[in-house]
Amino acid sequence: MRRDSNADLVRSAPVPISVVVPTYNEADNIKPLVEAIAKAFxxxxxxxxxxxxGAPTARPRSPRSSPRNTP
Known part of the structure; x- marks a missing residue:
């Protein structure tokens, strides 16, 4: 039987706030935005x-390079 890779996400407690950021040609602005959001929350x-x-100027980056569990 195959384990559902999203199973752990489904079982975790709900998060009270979701911030969704659509981007288009914003690769250079994502890091400062993530830092500002982390500070605000x-x-x-x-x-x-x-x-x-998938804009043509986008540079692939790992989202893990940004702060994750900011106190």
């Missing part, structure tokens, strides 16, 4: 979803 549980539309 300091001490508050939230999830950040960055939606990349």
């Amino acid at each position: 300091a001490g508050t549980p939230y999830e950040l979803v960055i939606v990349d539309d």
